[in-house]
Amino acid sequence: MSKLRFRISISLDGFVAGPNQSLQEPLGVGGEQLHEWVFPLEAWRRPHGLEGGVVNESTAVMEEELTNIGATIMGRNMFGGGRGPWNNTEPWNGWWGSNPPFHHPVFVLTHHPRDPLIMESGTSFTFVTDGIESALDQARRAALGKDVALAGGAKAARQYLQAGLVDEMQLHLAPILLGGGERLFDGVNSLDSLALVKTVAASNVTHLKFVRK
Amino acid sequence: MSKLRFRISISLDGFVAGPNQSLQEPLGVGGEQLHEWVFPLEAWRRPHGLEGGVVNESTAVMEEELTNIGATIMGRNMFGGGRGPWNNTEPWNGWWGSNPPFHHPVFVLTHHPRDPLIMESGTSFTFVTDGIESALDQARRAALGKDVALAGGAKAARQYLQAGLVDEMQLHLAPILLGGGERLFDGVNSLDSLALVKTVAASNVTHLKFVRK
Numbered sequence: 308m309s310k311l312r313f314r315i316s317i318s319l320d321g322f323v324a325g326p327n328q329s330l331q332e333p334l335g336v337g338g339e340q341l342h343e344w345v346f347p348l349e350a351w352r353r354p355h356g357l358e359g360g361v362v363n364e365s366t367a368v369m370e371e372e373l374t375n376i377g378a379t380i381m382g383r384n385m386f387g388g389g390r391g392p393w394n395n396t397e398p399w400n401g402w403w404g405s406n407p408p409f410h411h412p413v414f415v416l417t418h419h420p421r422d423p424l425i426m427e428s429g430t431s432f433t434f435v436t437d438g439i440e441s442a443l444d445q446a447r448r449a450a451l452g453k454d455v456a457l458a459g460g461a462k463a464a465r466q467y468l469q470a471g472l473v474d475e476m477q478l479h480l481a482p483i484l485l486g487g488g489e490r491l492f493d494g495v496n497s498l499d500s501l502a503l504v505k506t507v508a509a510s511n512v513t514h515l516k517f518v519r520k
Numbered sequence: 521m522s523k524l525r526f527r528i529s530i531s532l533d534g535f536v537a538g539p540n541q542s543l544q545e546p547l548g549v550g551g552e553q554l555h556e557w558v559f560p561l562e563a564w565r566r567p568h569g570l571e572g573g574v575v576n577e578s579t580a581v582m583e584e585e586l587t588n589i590g591a592t593i594m595g596r597n598m599f600g601g602g603r604g605p606w607n608n609t610e611p612w613n614g615w616w617g618s619n620p621p622f623h624h625p626v627f628v629l630t631h632h633p634r635d636p637l638i639m640e641s642g643t644s645f646t647f648v649t650d651g652i653e654s655a656l657d658q659a660r661r662a663a664l665g666k667d668v669a670l671a672g673g674a675k676a677a678r679q680y681l682q683a684g685l686v687d688e689m690q691l692h693l694a695p696i697l698l699g700g701g702e703r704l705f706d707g708v709n710s711l712d713s714l715a716l717v718k719t720v721a722a723s724n725v726t727h728l729k730f731v732r733k
Binding site for chain 1: 698704710720730
């Protein structure tokens with residue numbers, strides 16, 4: 308069975324984005340610190356078409372994260388383009404340019420209908436307006452036997468966690484405080500059936516892997 | 521120079537006590553889950569006068585934590601006995617019986633004056649009403665060259681963190697959610713000069729050690 312695999316970077320005080328998110332600062336103020344561990348990694352740079360990079364304790368975690376993923380689910384805010392109905396005259400096509408790094412079908416949770424977007428090299432964006440279970444069904448079918456990645460943001464993740472639909476959760480814990488912003492676990496009162504199975508320590512991040520018991 | 525060393529168990533969602541703390545449930549609802557990693561440890565049981573116990577990845581962390589401590593600081597709520605002025609007719613003398621496991625001077629932050637309490641085997645409780653810096657000065661002098669432990673709870677810890685007075689912070693991260701309660705880092709917007717230096721992974725807890733850069 309195709310698994311729903313969720314991974315996200317989170318601060319010590321539980322935030323997955325800093326305060327005051329905007330088009331200029333999509334990760335909120337200070338939010339980029341959550342991801343400082345990932346950008347230098349060769350295992351992240353290569354699939355993003357960038358040269359160079361380092362190999363360290365996080366390499367195997369990143370390689371595992373990118374393996375056997377056939378589709379991705381994300382929230383509207385992560386896809387971007389502001390809130391409310393889509394602007395049809397100047398359409399927002401995501402943060403990633405014409406060749407996004409997914410190379411598989413992506414399902415965007417939104418309240419506002421929009422036709423699918425077909426990008427280069429296998430990436431497509433399908434806009435799902437009938438809820439998280441529908442998005443998961445569609446993503447599972449599109450993944451053709453591979454797993455489905457839940458990319459975030461906080462609101463989408465919370466909904467899947469609350470519904471008990473997450474099969475695997477990888478937290479990348481950054482050793483920083485953000486002091487405000489989007490809390491991942493607000494309104495999620497229990498991990499339910501998710502249990503810690505593996506901890507990987509790097510100098511600037513701790514990877515905590517949870518799987519369904 | 522005698523260091524101020526802070527250690528506390530914290531949930532994935534940032535709580536160091538569960539909701540609805542009371543005399544019956546001093547750790548709040550579900551708060552005992554934060555400490556499940558510690559009670560089975562031989563390294564914890566021995567200094568508490570208990571037999572048996574296990575040796576695992578947390579053993580060295582616990583032994584380090586208990587080494588070279590000459591005094592302890594804690595908040596009023598951690599010492600217990602409710603809020604407001606002390607009850608002189610039925611005085612509250614702590615949670616620990618006549619022989620508390622400290623065996624050194626303990627300084628309790630409170631707004632309400634009270635005479636010092638001398639317990640068995642070297643433990644004393646001194647009630648400090650003139651603030652966190654005074655408590656730290658008194659604890660440092662009492663520690664006779666050893667370090668000072670900051671035992672919590674959340675409010676006392678926040679004050680020392682906000683004032684930049686913590687030299688070492690050991691977080692024991694329990695892989696659970698509490699969903700509510702006392703947040704350690706509320707109002708602490710930055711770790712300032714504290715940097716992650718060591719991560720120790722056990723099956724049921726992750727130990728994150730920070731020291732002043």
